[in-house]
Amino acid sequence: MLGTCLLILICGDTLRWYDPATVGYNAIAGPSASRMYWAISFSIDSSLSGRTIHSGRVHIYQELVYPTEVKLCRGSEVAPGAVLQVDSFQSTGYGFYEVFYSDSIVLSEGDYIWLWCTQGWVMGEFPATTDSGPAKPCGDWISEDGVQWKHLSDYPGYDYNWVMELILTPLDVEEGPAKPEEKLILLPAPGGFWITGYGGEAWIYGPAGRLVLKREIKDKTLISPLRPGVYFVMAGKERARVAVR
Numbered sequence: 001m002l003g004t005c006l007l008i009l010i011c012g013d014t015l016r017w018y019d020p021a022t023v024g025y026n027a028i029a030g031p032s033a034s035r036m037y038w039a040i041s042f043s044i045d046s047s048l049s050g051r052t053i054h055s056g057r058v059h060i061y062q063e064l065v066y067p068t069e070v071k072l073c074r075g076s077e078v079a080p081g082a083v084l085q086v087d088s089f090q091s092t093g094y095g096f097y098e099v100f101y102s103d104s105i106v107l108s109e110g111d112y113i114w115l116w117c118t119q120g121w122v123m124g125e126f127p128a129t130t131d132s133g134p135a136k137p138c139g140d141w142i143s144e145d146g147v148q149w150k151h152l153s154d155y156p157g158y159d160y161n162w163v164m165e166l167i168l169t170p171l172d173v174e175e176g177p178a179k180p181e182e183k184l185i186l187l188p189a190p191g192g193f194w195i196t197g198y199g200g201e202a203w204i205y206g207p208a209g210r211l212v213l214k215r216e217i218k219d220k221t222l223i224s225p226l227r228p229g230v231y232f233v234m235a236g237k238e239r240a241r242v243a244v245r
Contacts, residue, residue, distance in 0.1 A: 013210075015042050016165035017139050018131040023163050024094070025133075027061035027126035030119070030142065037143035038128045038152075039080065039116030040164045049109040052169045054230070055100045055207060056115045059129040059163035064091040066120030068127065070099050073114040079149050080114035091127070098207065098229060107168075115166055118146060130160035167207055170232060184238040192224025193242045195233065202235040 017040060030036030056072060067088045075081035087099040107113065119127045135153035140162050143149045152158050187194040195202060195217050206212045207229035215223065217235065232241045 013168045013170050014165050015168070016040070017136050018161040018163045018165075019133075020131075022132035023059060024061070024129055026130045026160055028128045028130060028158070028160075029126045030121055030128075030144070034121060035146070036119040036121045036127055037116065037146045037149075038162055038164075039114050039141040039143070039149065040162055040166075041075070041077075041080075041112055041114045041139045041141065042166065043077070043139075044107045044109055044111040044113060046109050048107050048168075051107050053101045053105045053107070053113075053166055054169045055098050055167045057096050057098045057165050057167065057207075058115075058117055059096050060091040061094060061126050061129045062091070063093045064119065064125055064127055065122045067091075068097070069118040071114075071116050071118070072099075072101065072105065073116065075112050075114045077112055079147075080116055081112075100230065113166065114141075115164055116141070116146075117164075129163040131163060133159040133161065135159045136161055170205060184233070184235050184240055186233060186240050186242040188242060188244070189222060189224060192222060192226045192244055193231070194220055194222055195235070196220040198235050198238065200236055202233055205232040205234070207231070 056070060058070060060068065067090045069086065069088045071080065071086050072084045073080035073082060074084060084105055085101060089097045091097065135158065137151050137153045140152040141149045142152050142155065152162065185197040187196065198217050200217060201214060202217050203214050204212045204223060215221065226244045228245055230241055230243050
């Protein structure tokens with residue numbers, strides 16, 4: 001049962017079950033003849049109550065013919081329930097794909113939060129990426145119809161964990177741009193962004209809440225190259241965020 005396992009927290013801001021050192025160990029196609037359904041779920045305890053979800057990330061093994069649909073749900077211990085948001089993306093190859101939730105979905109103690117994917121399946125494609133295992137019989141799921149769900153580890157030989165995760169909004173970063181009375185300005189640029197209106201050290205945190213770099217800002221400073229995603233900037237008492245595309 002889910003309650004018998006420890007929730008895995010990485011840097012306090014990323015919820016996941018997989019081993020990050022073995023991403024891409026395997027790829028799995030679903031048991032359905034036409035569609036694939038796979039998911040992760042987490043039981044929210046008091047330590048996570050009040051936190052907000054910034055984004056969800058799914059690792060795809062290869063370029064796919066059909067787009068991948070991603071649903072964020074508040075459900076039960078054994079199935080997703082109320083849909084909080086639906087997104088989709090088109091896989092163009094091996095790697096992570098991220099969907100954003102605008103930091104508006106608040107977690108409550110007792111919630112079961114599900115992130116699940118639906119994929120039109122073409123023979124020879126393997127959408128879902130795993131780690132090398134061993135499987136944690138807690139929050140990794142697979143379904144034949146998107147209604148009835150089983151733990152991934154219940155399938156013989158599937159001794160792995162899905163490479164999927166939920167990224168929470170970092171606790172020490174305020175929502176939105178810098179306050180009007182302050183001077184910090186972030187301007188998008190190809191593969192990064194400019195920082196202007198501020199002098200001194202700035203700390204840039206990536207989409208998962210991890211420190212990406214520390215930079216001394218003088219006049220107008222380009223922060224680049226960066227991977228696509230939403231980045232958080234802490235500069236003195238000022239806080240802001242910017243999307244890199």
